[in-house]
Amino acid sequence: MQHKRFQRFSPDIDFSDVDHIVIGSGIGGLTAATWLAKCGQKVVVLERHYVPGGFTHSFKRKQGFNWDVGVHYVGNLEEGGSMRGMFDLLSNKKLEWEPMGEVYDVVQIGDDVYEFKAGKENFRKQMIGYFPNEEKAIDDYLELLKKSNKWGSAFFFEKSFKPFLSKSLGWFIRKFYKKYSQQTTLEVLSKITTNKRLIAVLCGQCGNYGLSPRHSSFGAHALVIGHFMEGGYYPKGGSEQIALKTIDTLHELGSEVYINADVSEIVTKGSRVKGVMVGETFIPCKSVISGVGVNNTFNHLLKNGASKTCDFNLETVKPATGHICLYVGLDKSSEELNLPKHNLWWYANENIDATFDNMTLKDAPDKFAYISFPSAKDPKWEETNAGTATIQAISKANYEWFAKYEDQPWMKRDDEYKKLKEEFKDGMLERLYNLYPQIKGHVAVTEVSSPLSTKHFSNYKKGEIYGLDHTPDRFDLSFLRPETKIKGLRLTGQDITLVGVAGAMLSGMLVAITILKFRVWRIFKEIGELQKK
Known part of the structure; x- marks a missing residue:
């Protein structure tokens, strides 16, 4: 049954007062749309699928079963956790979370079992219990996670800077983060231990970012592991509630989500966005926010050489x-x-x-x-x-x-x-x-x-689930930013920041910052008030 808060696209709908069009209803696009709508902007979200939500949606079968397609757990949702306020904002506090318990992940190698317990100190004690001769290496590892993530947070926030600030303060941030992002996970861990089993256990969750230790950026590893350090949480009612509760908020704010709305072109004139084409229907707008990946955006949705304006080169990074x-x-x-x-x-x-x-x-x-x-x-x-x-x-x-x-x-x-x-x-x-x-x-x-x-x-062309590969090369691509060189065209989603719900939400926030500028403090104030409640 179709959810009352979204409807099928029709060319008869009046789109004359649209400020922003978001392509794709993944959590990055929905986050950007919600932040903009909360500041009085009229936003329309266009989704090609018949179910909204991107990788947060669920699918059902006649036998009565339903399964998630992408969200298996989310971190940083403990009391005071950074993600809690973000989700409360998107859902007006209507999204409920269930903790997965003291043990949220188990890594099993052959018949040997290693439990990952919520909380940094619990994690530390557990790992030392498994590897009593590696206490220093484990402490060094936790310190590396802390330092890498401190610079990683600054690295991603810098993506919202204007060119002048990016070339000055941004240069400083990128330079110091390279120490972590431009080394592989194996290179970093091999400097603190020679214990192959310990390295394997510490990298046991690497499926969360899709690359083994020899290929992945330590920066990506640190951010994902840090995200779950305080434990895992699951949305009550299933992962589809993330999108549905957010869509409820958008609807209440006067913005809409349309399904079966397959955008075929981002229309530009010169170096400026004019709108989008859905079939034979042209929808004008002030700006377009693409959440369908940089490959789809620049190699498929931009026509007549418009993508050359942006100087994108994805040849060094594979899907x-x-x-x-x-x-x-x-x-x-x-x-x-x-x-x-x-x-x-x-x-x-x-x-x-x-x-x-x-x-x-x-x-x-x-x-x-x-x-x-x-x-x-x-x-x-x-x-x-x-x-x-x-x-x-x-x-x-x-x-x-x-x-x-x-x-x-x-x-x-x-x-x-x-x-x-x-x-x-x-x-x-x-x-x-x-x-x-x-x-x-x-x-x-x-x-x-x-x-x-x-x-x-x-619509990912190689069936990838995590966008661009999380290699060191990915973190050196200066054009992976919310704003492009085409005026009015912005990007959201995991390609711009990092894999997963948290990464995509962060990208949506960064897009909103580039549009709202100082008005964004209204949103941060609301998040603060929600956390106090």
């Missing part, structure tokens, strides 16, 4: 990795099956780099699996889905494994493609039975998504 996921529906409740709230990162061995570099579709479930239990995390699941439970089991996947089927229509690809998915399903079910034998005999529904599924719904 992030894809993933393949097994969605499982069970005929007993999470409580009956004793399913955990925490996520599991399972690795066959401690060499994560070799695992990710050499993985094939056939052996993926035998090498790596990230397992999440959304029904166990959500206290409202039983209200509408009594006596059932859900699991998501994910592994890394290269787009090239499926590229030969990319031109075949969704849900109608040939038997060879279906066989590949069936083989992955069988392999991943065996992995789940090995780790959680109590679920055997209770699997009611399964479904597999591949990078082609991601491409179909998100």
